[in-house]
Amino acid sequence: MSPITPDDVTRREFLETVAKTGGQSFLFGSLFVNTALLRLPQAGADPKSRAEAEVGKGIVYGFVVDTTKCIGCGSCVRACRAENGVPEGYNRTWVEQYTFYPDGEVFVNSPNGGENGFADPAPTRNKPTGPEAPMRGFFVPKLCNHCIDTPCIQVCPVGASFKTDEGVVLVDHERCVGCGYCVQACPFGSRYLNPETGTADKCTWCHHRVIKGLLPACVVSCPAEARIFGNVSDPESTISRILATNRVQVLKSFLGTRPRTRYIGLDSEVI
Amino acid sequence: MHHYITEGYVLPNQAHIYWTTMIVLYPYITGIVAGAFIISSLHHVFDKDELKPVSRFAMVMAFAFALFATLPLLNHLGHPERALNIMFTPNLTSAMAGFGFIYSTYLFILAVEIWLVYRTDIVHLYQNTRFPALKPVYWLLALGVLDISKEAEAVDRKVMIFLASIGIPAACGLHGYVGFIFGAIKANPWWASPLMPVIFLLSAIVSGVAMVMICYILIHWVKGKETSYDCVHALIETAWYFLIIDVVLELLELVNHAYMANEDWTILKQLVTGKLFVSMFIIQILLGSVIPFLAMGAVVVFKEKVPAMARNVIGVVCGLLLLAQVGAMRWNVVMGGQMFSKSLRGFLNFEVDLYGREGLYAGIVIFALPFVVIFVFSRLLPLWGNVDTFPKEWMKEKPPVRQPLKGWSKFTS
Numbered sequence: 020m021s022p023i024t025p026d027d028v029t030r031r032e033f034l035e036t037v038a039k040t041g042g043q044s045f046l047f048g049s050l051f052v053n054t055a056l057l058r059l060p061q062a063g064a065d066p067k068s069r070a071e072a073e074v075g076k077g078i079v080y081g082f083v084v085d086t087t088k089c090i091g092c093g094s095c096v097r098a099c100r101a102e103n104g105v106p107e108g109y110n111r112t113w114v115e116q117y118t119f120y121p122d123g124e125v126f127v128n129s130p131n132g133g134e135n136g137f138a139d140p141a142p143t144r145n146k147p148t149g150p151e152a153p154m155r156g157f158f159v160p161k162l163c164n165h166c167i168d169t170p171c172i173q174v175c176p177v178g179a180s181f182k183t184d185e186g187v188v189l190v191d192h193e194r195c196v197g198c199g200y201c202v203q204a205c206p207f208g209s210r211y212l213n214p215e216t217g218t219a220d221k222c223t224w225c226h227h228r229v230i231k232g233l234l235p236a237c238v239v240s241c242p243a244e245a246r247i248f249g250n251v252s253d254p255e256s257t258i259s260r261i262l263a264t265n266r267v268q269v270l271k272s273f274l275g276t277r278p279r280t281r282y283i284g285l286d287s288e289v290i
Numbered sequence: 291m292h293h294y295i296t297e298g299y300v301l302p303n304q305a306h307i308y309w310t311t312m313i314v315l316y317p318y319i320t321g322i323v324a325g326a327f328i329i330s331s332l333h334h335v336f337d338k339d340e341l342k343p344v345s346r347f348a349m350v351m352a353f354a355f356a357l358f359a360t361l362p363l364l365n366h367l368g369h370p371e372r373a374l375n376i377m378f379t380p381n382l383t384s385a386m387a388g389f390g391f392i393y394s395t396y397l398f399i400l401a402v403e404i405w406l407v408y409r410t411d412i413v414h415l416y417q418n419t420r421f422p423a424l425k426p427v428y429w430l431l432a433l434g435v436l437d438i439s440k441e442a443e444a445v446d447r448k449v450m451i452f453l454a455s456i457g458i459p460a461a462c463g464l465h466g467y468v469g470f471i472f473g474a475i476k477a478n479p480w481w482a483s484p485l486m487p488v489i490f491l492l493s494a495i496v497s498g499v500a501m502v503m504i505c506y507i508l509i510h511w512v513k514g515k516e517t518s519y520d521c522v523h524a525l526i527e528t529a530w531y532f533l534i535i536d537v538v539l540e541l542l543e544l545v546n547h548a549y550m551a552n553e554d555w556t557i558l559k560q561l562v563t564g565k566l567f568v569s570m571f572i573i574q575i576l577l578g579s580v581i582p583f584l585a586m587g588a589v590v591v592f593k594e595k596v597p598a599m600a601r602n603v604i605g606v607v608c609g610l611l612l613l614a615q616v617g618a619m620r621w622n623v624v625m626g627g628q629m630f631s632k633s634l635r636g637f638l639n640f641e642v643d644l645y646g647r648e649g650l651y652a653g654i655v656i657f658a659l660p661f662v663v664i665f666v667f668s669r670l671l672p673l674w675g676n677v678d679t680f681p682k683e684w685m686k687e688k689p690p691v692r693q694p695l696k697g698w699s700k701f702t703s
Contacts, residue, residue: 038331108305109302110303127635128299129302131302170475174386175384176381177372194375195369195372196372199366200386205477208304208631209303211303211306211308217368
């Protein structure tokens with residue numbers, strides 16, 4: 020090994036420059052990357068339209084919630100809990116009640132996720148001036164949106180969240196480490212950490228029933244036909260006809276997750 | 291998991307807070323790792339010689355905290371036994387999947403660097419320790435490499451410079467990346483921000499400098515030794531500079547939210563003026579930023595006119611305030627982001643658990659562990675300089691006087 024020579028000083032300067040440049044690159048690079056990730060379409064986003072993406076690719080499931088039909092009975096929530104063993108205090112599906120008042124205030128509630136229905140069909144506000152009569156109101160059932168560009172799958176560090184070919188977003192409970200990142204990343208509050216299994220959990224559109232040719236429990240139990248489930252790639256299916264003849268909306272469309280659960284009669288106050 | 295008391299309308303699954311004390315602690319610990327390493331590098335790589343008295347200690351502190359950086363995460367996971375899946379089956383679209391690789395790379399760099407910095411001292415102590423029981427320990431620490439010839443040392447130094455140079459981007463990467471984990475979550479308006487990695491990195495440096503400064507002054511005070519005037523001054527100056535950039539960016543983030551006043555500002559405004567008022571405006575901004583800014587600013591401006599005692603007191607007090615600032619910042623980001631519902635119509639009343647796996651006491655124990663490592667380290671190897679500074683009664687003979695080599699000497703000093 021040769022002794023240290025003045026040449027090394029040059030190398031030292033070089034390395035210092037590398038380190039300084041590296042630090043600066045990191046600062047500005049991270050700003051750039053982060054900005055890009057937040058502003059641009061998600062990586063892997065399918066540029067094709069929803070119709071192109073879904074039609075003619077075998078079975079692709081979809082879900083429509085007709086908020087104009089929901090009566091807020093909570094049957095779907097009870098059926099879901101019974102079918103899927105959802106732990107107390109957590110919900111794979113829930114029903115929200117929206118009540119509008121003449122002064123513009125909107126009152127939203129969902130006692131126990133609407134599981135026991137809504138005792139007071141027109142909740143009054145607890146205001147010092149006294150109760151006021153509501154102007155209008157409706158119920159909105161919520162569940163996993165099974166997004167096409169879903170942030171929950173994107174963030175799962177171990178690949179435990181995945182999408183089936185039919186477009187159903189599922190969790191592999193044998194792989195999930197229970198970090199909760201997907202719970203944070205879901206914009207809709209659809210996910211929870213199941214305290215019994217220690218893993219992330221969510222609505223599966225009753226995948227275990229669907230693969231046997233049955234409908235999801237919430238769909239079967241709905242007395243008002245407010246929940247419609249089916250194969251959207253089949254133009255003859257009920258859901259396809261409903262989608263063809265109605266104006267539908269999705270939740271938080273600005274986030275670019277492209278939900279597969281679509282809503283009829285959604286109000287701008289519903290987020 | 292608790293079912294928290296809620297106000298307004300909270301989505302049913304959000305009546306729980308999934309990330310608590312451990313997830314506040316995790317960025318706090320990695321921040322100290324990154325910050326302490328940067329202090330060490332300011333001396334080793336950027337020639338800031340005033341920081342020489344703390345450069346070794348800062349490196350040991352970075353290593354000690356890095357050893358336990360994963361503990362809060364493991365303690366938080368629903369299935370810690372599957373933790374290594376993050377490296378075995380990483381999902382490459384996940385920001386979190388990088389953690390295993392970034393962390394282990396950094397820990398490896400740090401471990402090799404410390405080993406190289408201390409190798410000649412380890413060999414000297416192996417040869418001269420007065421305690422026979424420690425001989426095999428030193429042999430193990432030296433990994434059996436007992437060659438301390440000039441040539442061997444020259445090789446050590448070359449590798450050290452190289453590692454220090456890649457260590458800086460690695461340290462920045464480790465912590466900036468932690469910020470990215472939050473900043474890239476578009477579902478949460480309180481987190482989603484490209485500024486997040488930069489804020490996390492700068493606050494990390496502030497906390498690392500503060501921790502090194504507090505330990506340096508207090509340990510020397512307890513041992514009745516003099517602190518270096520220039521060193522404390524340089525630490526205060528470094529903390530001051532980074533605090534200014536850090537706080538400016540933190541305020542920019544908040545002001546930007548307020549000025550843009552998007553749909554989410556209605557609830558974020560209630561969040562910062564309500565549930566986060568004390569932790570944000572009182573602790574993070576007033577106590578943790580304004581007071582240290584003024585006090586440390588006085589030291590920076592008045593330089594030699596500040597008496598040594600006053601400068602040390604300001605160092606410790608401001609150091610503690612800075613640690614509180616950064617702790618409050620982590621809290622406000624991690625917990626603040628979960629105290630409001632994604633319905634944007636309701637809040638949760640979070641209370642810290644004391645007991646339990648993710649409780650406050652578990653957090654204190656985890657935070658204390660790096661100090662245990664530093665203490666054990668200080669019994670085996672010198673923390674504040676080379677082997678000359680080690681208690682003479684622990685060695686048989688004086689260490690040989692090594693000729694400093696041009697350009698490289700600061701690594702072994």
